[in-house]
Amino acid sequence: MYRSRLHSLHIIIILSILMIFIFSGCTSEKQEAQENKSLKVLFVPGVSDPFYYTMERGIRKKAAELEIELTVSRYPEVWGAEYQIQIMEEITRHEEFDLVIISPVDNEALISPLKALYDRGIEVVTVDTKIGDGNYSIPSRYSFPLSHIGTDNTLGGIEIAVHMAELTGEAGKFYINTTTKETSTTEERKEGFLEGISRFPDMEVIRVDYNDDLQNKALEQTLTTLQIEPDIKGIFATNIFSSQGVSQAVSGSGLSGTVRIAAWDASEILITALRHGEVDLVLGQKPAEIGEMAIEWGYKYLTDNTVVPKKLVSGFIFFNQSNVNDPEMAKYIYAK
Numbered sequence: 249m250y251r252s253r254l255h256s257l258h259i260i261i262i263l264s265i266l267m268i269f270i271f272s273g274c275t276s277e278k279q280e281a282q283e284n285k286s287l288k289v290l291f292v293p294g295v296s297d298p299f300y301y302t303m304e305r306g307i308r309k310k311a312a313e314l315e316i317e318l319t320v321s322r323y324p325e326v327w328g329a330e331y332q333i334q335i336m337e338e339i340t341r342h343e344e345f346d347l348v349i350i351s352p353v354d355n356e357a358l359i360s361p362l363k364a365l366y367d368r369g370i371e372v373v374t375v376d377t378k379i380g381d382g383n384y385s386i387p388s389r390y391s392f393p394l395s396h397i398g399t400d401n402t403l404g405g406i407e408i409a410v411h412m413a414e415l416t417g418e419a420g421k422f423y424i425n426t427t428t429k430e431t432s433t434t435e436e437r438k439e440g441f442l443e444g445i446s447r448f449p450d451m452e453v454i455r456v457d458y459n460d461d462l463q464n465k466a467l468e469q470t471l472t473t474l475q476i477e478p479d480i481k482g483i484f485a486t487n488i489f490s491s492q493g494v495s496q497a498v499s500g501s502g503l504s505g506t507v508r509i510a511a512w513d514a515s516e517i518l519i520t521a522l523r524h525g526e527v528d529l530v531l532g533q534k535p536a537e538i539g540e541m542a543i544e545w546g547y548k549y550l551t552d553n554t555v556v557p558k559k560l561v562s563g564f565i566f567f568n569q570s571n572v573n574d575p576e577m578a579k580y581i582y583a584k
Contacts, residue, residue, distance in 0.1 A: 286315060286317045287317065287346045287347065287546075287547065287551070288316075288319070288345045288346050288347075289311065289316050289318050289319070289345060289346065289348075289349065289543065289546065290319045290320075290321065290336075290339060290340070290345045290347070290348045290349070291304060291307050291321065291348075291349045291350070291539075292321045292335065292348065292350040293320075293321070293323050293351055294332065294353050294376065295324050295325070295327045295461060296324065297489070297515075298513075298515045298516065298582035298583060298584050299376075299488060299515075299535050300323065300535070301584045302535040302536050302582040303351075303376070303535035303536060303539040304320055304539065305539070306535065306537060306538065306540040307320075307349065307540070307542065309536075309540065310539070310543040311543050314543065316543065316547065319339065319343075321335050321336065321339055324353075326461075327427065327428070327431075327460065327461035328354075329352075329354035329357035329358060329430075332354075336350070336365075337361065340365060344368075344370075346370065346546075346550055347371045347372070347373065347546040348365055348370055348371070348372050348373070349373050349539075349546070351375050351376040352377050352378065352379050353377065353430075353431065354430040354431070355380060355381075355382075355431070355432045356379075357430070359380065359390045362392075362393070363389070363390075363392060366393075371393075371394050371546065371550065372392065372393040372394065373393060373395050373397065373545070373546055374393050374396045374397070374398075375396075375397050375398060375539065375542050376398045376399070376433055376535070376538065377398070377431060378398070378432045378433075379393070381432075382432055383558075383559075384396060384558040385558040391558075394546065394549055394556045395542075395545060395558055395559065396558070396559055396560070397538050397545075397559075397562065398538060398560075399533045399534075399538075399561070399562055399563075399564050400561050400564075401432075401433045401434075401437045401440060402436045402439060402440035402443070403440060404440060404512070404531055404564050405436065405437040405441040405442075405484075406440045406441070406443055407444070407531075408437075408440075408444065408512070408531060409440070409441045409442075409443070409444025409445045409447070409448075409451075409484075410447075411566070412444075412445075412451075412482050412508060413444075413445075413447075413448050415508045415510075415528055415529070416481045416482050416508055418448045418451060419451060420451060420479075420482065421452055421453075421454045421477060421479060421481055422445065422451060422452065422454065422480065422481060422482045422483065423453070423454065423455050423456075423457075423470075423473050423477070423483045423484075424441060424453060424457070424484050424485075424486070425457050425459060425466050425470055425484075425494050426438050426456065426457070426458055426485075426487070426490055427460065427461045427486060427487055427490060428458055429458060431461075434487055437486045437487075437512060438456065438484075441453070441484050454477060454480075455476075457469040459489070459490055459493065461487070461489050462489060463490075463492050464493065465493070466485070466489060466492070467493040467496050468497075470497035471500075474497065474498070480507055481507065482507065482508040482509070482510065483498070483508070484510045484512075485509065485510070486512050487513050488512075488515050488518070490512070491509070491511035491512060491513060491518055492515065492517055492518060494509055494511070495509060495511065495526050495527050498526070499521070499526040504525055504526045505525055508528045509527045509528050509529070511527050511529065511531070512530075512531045513530070513531070513532070513533065513582065514531070514532030514567060514580055514581050514582055515581075515582050516582070516583060518530050519567060519572060522567055522568070522569070522572050523572055523573070525569075528568070528569075529566060529567070529568055530566070530567040531565075531566055531567075532565045532580040532581070532582075533564050534562045534564065534580065535582065537562050537563075538562045541560055541562065545557075565580050
């Protein structure tokens with residue numbers, strides 16, 4: 249009887265151990281499957297231009313390193329909330345993502361569509377441009393994104409004003425050509441430039457035009473301004489299409505070198521214009537770095553629940569005649 253009971257006890261112990269191993273194995277396989285599940289990320293750019301193509305390359309590079317499944321939406325051909333929202337909703341209507349990286353083209357109109365994605369469990373990171381006032385650290389109806397990653401646009405505008413003062417002897421009339429009032433980045437650049445100019449008593453901004461991110465409109469506006477205000481000393485253009493339109497107008501009027509141009513965004517066209525003396529200064533952002541940061545911080549949050557700073561600032565660099573041909577500067581030129 250004793251041996252029979254002992255035998256039964258041994259069987260129970262062995263079965264229990266086997267169950268533990270089986271259960272542990274299943275749990276381990278489940279955990280491993282979860283860990284090996286590829287994260288799905290969607291990138292929605294603002295418009296078809298070299299800045300966003302360069303940002304996409306940074307995103308793709310980091311996504312490949314982290315084995316993330318990346319989808320890039322089609323690029324809007326025109327800067328406008330209705331186009332970007334339609335593109336984003338077409339993709340997300342039938343496909344689930346863990347994270348959306350987006351450059352919202354309107355700081356108000358994109359709030360509700362992005363909040364709808366967030367409410368479905370999709371995290372959001374804004375790059376370059378923001379929603380609301382961009383301060384996601386204070387609870388509000390637009391504070392749901394994980395983070396905003398981009399350039400310190402106000403500081404860039406201030407520094408451009410200081411450079412413009414050096415180019416023009418700290419005196420004269422100045423003109424700003426920019427995109428739309430609903431675009432957070434360019435408004436900050438404009439305000440930064442105005443703040444910088446205010447430090448110089450003999451410098452005055454006499455006109456600001458909004459071109460709706462259309463190069464031909466920027467060209468026409470600049471030509472009109474040059475006719476109305478023939479003694480303008482300098483122009484600040486706040487993004488790629490503004491800058492390229494302004495450059496065309498000034499060079500086409502035979503005023504290169506007389507009317508100084510500070511351009512924001514280092515497209516290949518603007519760098520060529522700088523080399524030819526048609527532009528005097530170009531601020532280059534670091535879009536590839538912005539893209540890499542967005543993917544990396546999103547990955548850290550989704551895999552390890554890492555706390556993500558609500559604001560991450562990337563740097564910028566200035567191109568001028570003295571460094572434009574420096575091989576070390578080539579990596580900061582945007583390319584399609």
